Amino acid sequence: MITFLWAFAFLLLPLPFVLRYFLKPADKGLGGALKVPFFASLSRDLGGRADRTSTSWWKLAAASLVWLLMVTALARPAYVGPEVPLPAEGRDIMMAIDLSGSMAEQDFAVGGRPTTRLNVVKDAADAFIKSRKGDRVGLVLFSDRAYLQAPLTFDREAVRKLLDEAQVGLTGQQTAIGDAIAVSLNRLKDRPAEGRVLVLLTDGANNRGEMDPIRAAELAKKLGIRIYTIGVGGAPMAVDTAMGRQMVTSSDLDEGALRKIADLTGGQYFRATDVNGLAQVYRSIDKLEPIGADPVHVRPEIALYFWPAGLALLIAALSVLIATVPAFITNRPLYKGPVDKEA
Incomplete structure (x- = not known):
């Protein structure tokens, strides 16, 4: 209206x-007389x-x-x-996603067909990001090195698109977990103390990078940043190979380190072995880190x-x-x- x-x-x-009512009209005054022979015609x-x-x-x-x-x-x-709802000040959530070569392993199944770990992670993480209304979400991708793909932002659609475009081996084949934590902390440290969260997802062990993961976790503890770690790796499954049908259980996941990282920072470690399990992990994190405030309507x-x-x-x-x-x-x-x- x-x-x-x-x-x-x-x-x-x-x-x-x-x-017009209160102000007096301007005084016209008396001008000098001027006599002209054509006065009558002029006056008419x-x-x-x-x-x-x-x-x-x-x-x-x-x-x-x-x-x-x-x-x-x-x-x-x-x-x-x-009225349009605007996101209120909520949590600041950084997501660190592993893009090492092992994320191309097809040990998950969707609709009875094998699919890569990364594809399953994308689907589950996409649903998680979509649900975080009112929160700022950022994205860090890592393999040989870690880099910031999306800063903390309310534009969750942009983060989802950038995650969808991520590819295995984009920056190498190995896993730099410590560097991924360090890059994430660098973005979270200047945010308000309450509601700073890092969700770290990997299927391997730290074998590359400059920062030790435990040392990075201790730094996160000092900053008051919680880290939720997710270990990805499907359960053993039968696949057809050149040597016939075999069981595949390829995973070098360092669960001990991931559990310690979560415990140090007040977070929690989750193990995801199938599609439903990974989706349940994100639902559990949603419950542990509820939306900070209701949206403001303007x-x-x-x-x-x-x-x-x-x-x-x-x-x-x-x-x-x-x-x-x-x-x-x-x-x-x-x-x-x-x-x-x-x-």
Whole structure:
């Protein structure tokens, strides 16, 4: 709907009439007498013009309309839309996702067909990010090294898209867990103390990078940042190989280190061996880290003051043109009678 944010401005509407009533008209005074031989003809011509001016009611109407539009613009008209929920200040969640070569292992099954660990992680993490309304979410990807893919942001759709575009081996084949924690902490350390969380997901052991994972966890403890660790790796499954049907159990997951990292920081360690298990992990984290606050509802406002202001300017300009252009076009002299050369 359309409303006026400064509706009290309409109290100015009668101002011109108030001024006209209380202020005295300007004193015309007595000018010096000037005698000219063609006074009678001149007075008739001026009288005709005065009559035409007095009948120009449109000038008064135009001035009144301009004043009305200017007061309307001053009242700040605005279109106020329906209520829209805005995210309140919630938690700051960094997600660190392993992209090492082992994440290409097809030891998960979806619909009876084998799929890679990374594909399952993407689906589960996507649902988790989508559910974190009101939270800032960031993304760190790591293998040989860790790098920030998405800073903490309310734009969860952008984070989901960046996660979907991640590929195995993007930065190498090995696993730098300590560096992933360090990069995440660097983004979380300046955020408010309450609600800073890191969700670390990997299927291997730390075998690359500059930072030791336990040392990074101790730093997180000092900063008051909780780390939830998730160990990924499907249960043994039968697959067809060149040597016939075999059971595959490829995983070098360091559960001890991941559990210690979580315990040091007040988080929790989860083990995900199948699709349902990984989805349950994220649901458990949702319960442990509920949304910090309900969204704030606001009504978006679109300013409309420039419409009446612009229309007032246009009417004023047209009024000036209508009053002046005919005189320039006709260029009619003020006196048409004969000139007395002896005068």
